[in-house]
Amino acid sequence: xxxxxxxxxxxxxxxxxxVGAGTLVGCSGQQTAEEETxxxxxxxxxxxxxxxxxxxxxxxxxxTTLYTLTNEKGMQVQITDYGATIxxxxxxxxxxxxxxxxxxxxxxxxxxxxxxxxxxxxxxxxVGRYGNRIAKGKFTIDGQEYKLATNNGxxxxxxxxxxxxxxxxxxxxxxxxxxxxxKYVSPDGEEGYPGTLTSTVTYTLTNDNEIKIDYEATTDKxxxxxxxxxxxxxxxxxxxxxxxxHVLTINADKxxxxxxxxxxxxxxxxxxxxxxxxxxPQAIGARVKQVEGGGYxxxxxxxxxxxxxxxxxxxxxxxxxxxxxxxxTEPGIQFYSGNFLDxxxxxxxxxxxxxxxxxxxxTQHFPDSPNQPKFPSTILEPGETYKSTTVYKFSTxxxx
Ligand code: GLA
Numbered sequence: 001x002x003x004x005x006x007x008x009x010x011x012x013x014x015x016x017x018x019v020g021a022g023t024l025v026g027c028s029g030q031q032t033a034e035e036e037t038x039x040x041x042x043x044x045x046x047x048x049x050x051x052x053x054x055x056x057x058x059x060x061x062x063x064t065t066l067y068t069l070t071n072e073k074g075m076q077v078q079i080t081d082y083g084a085t086i087x088x089x090x091x092x093x094x095x096x097x098x099x100x101x102x103x104x105x106x107x108x109x110x111x112x113x114x115x116x117x118x119x120x121x122x123x124x125x126x127v128g129r130y131g132n133r134i135a136k137g138k139f140t141i142d143g144q145e146y147k148l149a150t151n152n153g154x155x156x157x158x159x160x161x162x163x164x165x166x167x168x169x170x171x172x173x174x175x176x177x178x179x180x181x182x183k184y185v186s187p188d189g190e191e192g193y194p195g196t197l198t199s200t201v202t203y204t205l206t207n208d209n210e211i212k213i214d215y216e217a218t219t220d221k222x223x224x225x226x227x228x229x230x231x232x233x234x235x236x237x238x239x240x241x242x243x244x245x246h247v248l249t250i251n252a253d254k255x256x257x258x259x260x261x262x263x264x265x266x267x268x269x270x271x272x273x274x275x276x277x278x279x280x281p282q283a284i285g286a287r288v289k290q291v292e293g294g295g296y297x298x299x300x301x302x303x304x305x306x307x308x309x310x311x312x313x314x315x316x317x318x319x320x321x322x323x324x325x326x327x328x329t330e331p332g333i334q335f336y337s338g339n340f341l342d343x344x345x346x347x348x349x350x351x352x353x354x355x356x357x358x359x360x361x362x363t364q365h366f367p368d369s370p371n372q373p374k375f376p377s378t379i380l381e382p383g384e385t386y387k388s389t390t391v392y393k394f395s396t397x398x399x400x
Pocket of ligand 1: 119121157334336362
């Protein structure tokens with residue numbers, strides 16, 4: 001079987017697997033698997049069907065839906081409207097074998113279980129209004145002090161008690177773009193934040209095996225905004241062990257130094273000559289034990305600045321050959337090595353998520369920016385549009 005033929009066969013299998021249980025939304029209309037064999041996939045064509053199926057009911061009785069995006073190479077991304085959460089990402093290894101590379105669950109129950117809510121790892125979710133921490137849950141805009149929910153010791157973390165990860169977003173499948181757009185209107189005062197904030201998050205799966213995430217938001221009162229996706233990755237075959245063998249590069253010469261509650265002191269420190277330096281590829285586990293606080297949980301100041309997408313990080317998993325590149329318009333990236341995972345959660349594949357089982361690379365503005373006048377501003381004013389884009393691009397390398 002030549003490569004092209006193999007791909008076509010794979011597409012057929014993927015599509016055949018999609019027909020049946022859920023609803024398919026597609027520009028080309030619903031086709032049988034047989035008709036699909038006649039379709040010649042081209043790189044320009046990206047009009048794939050988007051499967052929709054029920055994902056479960058929230059505790060409040062709201063129905064949720066799972067959306068499946070597939071591209072012509074057979075890569076597949078599943079996203080639920082609960083928290084606009086990525087629940088699974090199937091990518092090929094160097095032999096072409098597909099496997100899930102994120103931590104997650106195959107139904108809503110996993111995201112609502114007592115163990116999950118207790119440890120609060122935010123698997124795959126959109127976190128907001130403010131991803132990361134705001135010191136003591138307080139900030140002042142135009143002379144007025146605002147008090148947010150404090151849900152991480154004395155600090156505010158990832159939007160509060162019921163952040164954007166725990167609400168059901170409105171979804172709009174966009175089959176012509178192979179994308180789903182999610183929208184959430186956060187009322188004035190929610191979790192203590194000022195202003196009604198309307199946010200959209202669009203996930204696009206390209207034929208180059210990229211997940212592109214476009215964020216936009218508008219407000220009717222000045223408010224802090226810092227949206228990110230909190231996926232945990234483990235690119236190893238079957239996710240059979242922790243992610244410490246993954247080899248990571250982060251294009252950053254500095255990081256934001258934090259206090260014992262993980263709030264930045266304001267200092268940007270050079271990584272050179274320290275365990276924080278990932279400018280050259282390093283196994284995550286090589287120095288993780290030397291990092292204070294049980295592992296990496298730090299915001300890196302990306303070296304490349306300016307408009308447009310910049311390369312932030314690359315991850316290589318040697319046994320599978322999988323590579324993931326992270327590109328972003330944001331100035332920072334939180335590298336979190338899954339330090340708080342403790343084996344109490346069992347994921348979709350039946351694996352126990354132990355410490356360092358997955359890692360997050362959360363593109364963002366710096367933590368606690370509303371209280372750090374020297375950091376790039378995170379305040380969105382009425383009349384402005386918040387815009388941010390991040391791309392997770394998957395490929396493989398042949399050699400070990
Ligand atoms: C972020 C934080 C971590 C932790 C995780 C979720 O990465 O920086 O400290 O809260 O989210 O567990």
